[in-house]
């Protein structure tokens with residue numbers, strides 16, 4: 001019985017860890033900005049659709065003085081519309 005509890009505890013811990021990571025990825029605050037100036041094939045996350053893509057294959061836009069990278073012009077336009 002004790003073993004079952006330990007296993008369930010482990011599953012719960014992994015679940016919580018995974019869930020918080022998911023929420024981080026979907027978060028709209030600008031806390032985690034992709035680092036620039038490194039290799040140009042670095043993977044970055046599209047803040048609009050949440051997909052990861054190679055930086056050089058995406059499109060970028062200056063928003064409030066920050067460079068934001070998107071996987072496509074569609075995502076960039078959708079994101080810009082939401083900025084008002």
Ligand SMILES: [Zn+2]
Nearest residue numbers: 046049071075
């Ligand atoms: Zn996208």
